[in-house]
Amino acid sequence: MPAGQVAEAQARKAGWTLDLVRTEAAFEALEPVWDSLVEQMQVATPFLRWAWVRRWWSHFHRGKQLAIGVLRDGQGTPLAIAPFVLTPGHRPFRSLLRHLTWIGGMGRVVGERMDLIIPAGREAEMAPPLLRLLDVLQDEWQAVWLPCVPSDSPCVPHYREALDRAGCSADVADVQPCRFTPVPSDMKTFEAARSSRWRRNLRNRWSAFLDKHEGRRCLSGVDMPNAEAFDHLARLHRLQWPDGVSNFVRPEAWAFHQSMALEWLESGRAMLSFLMAGDRVVAATYGLVERGRFSLFQQGWDSNFKHLSIGNLAVHWSLETAAARGIHTYDTLTGDCRYKAEWCPQLSHTLDFETFHPEVLRGHAFRALRHLRRAITRCFFPPPGPGSILRGDGVRSDQMS
16 A cells, blocks of 8 residues: 555544645644644645745635645644645646646745645644645645755655656646755854855955945844835845846735734844945845754845945845854755855756646647747757856746746
8 A cells, every 4th residue: 555545544443534724714724734744744835834834815815725734733733834725827828727836836925845744743644634735635736846845854755656646747837946055153163164266355345345335244133124124125126127027026026025024023033134335225135043953045246346345245134144043054045046056056956846737738738838838948049157046036947937
């Protein structure tokens, strides 16, 4: 008997039930237990926190339907959660398919680390009965799309089994690199691991910035009110995206991020450091904090200071700030580029899982169109060079895909 069926039989024997949450009231009723379960997960992620998912739903619920699976014990206490919604796809062609996906799995704001909410060590017994939700809702979805699952999640083999069972053409649609580095207690240790040339360049750039440009290292909430500092981040971020492709500063996404940031900066769940030249903010770095892990979320800088590599100085300052706060891991989230490899030499991955309803022709048509599009792209557009950004801000490479 497959491991998933064994786990489901054990769940029935234990008196566990799978509850389907579809109303706002039932969703709200999960608030008292939600974060407690998130804090017990093996892989820490701020993108499954109650504040994030509830705010995401309030901003982006239009056209979507809650489909949250809750595994409960015999007394009705929630043991684990599958944070799902049913939604049309966000991008062309995917919009023709109704998807079962994460809360925050599609749209202008996408969670960068997503997973089933299961206490560490209990994934093998709880993931299979939770993922039975794919079968329960099979008449309502045409595709299942589960992006941004950490490759080291213990749930990975259970996704593969459940997707194979529930649909057809189940696969990992994309694998995305994620850079990170341990954060030492002091930056001298971090810098000592780099080359003498690297240290000399950093020292010279800091000297030029501090001495010639009246440079200052600053922190949001200390040297400037959080709201004002976050507005400067948006202004600087727009300078890197003059054609407006960044989802971060599009109006509907900006409303979400602004309210989220002001709450989490105040509570310490986010950190915004910035650099000033005289009375001007010239670079800013914003990230989320979860269980000692800093996730670099957005940046912005003034290109007039490009000769000083101001973006790298901003990353160095945010690393120094993270070390002072006792953070143990600095994570640049999904995507790869030269500066990420320079600061964060260690590599992990996220996986994007998908499957299609076996009886829906549009799913097969989507796969054929995607295959054709990728073939054309490979033919006419060579892969980016080693110094190029491989994935843009918030613009997922796979959601036409």
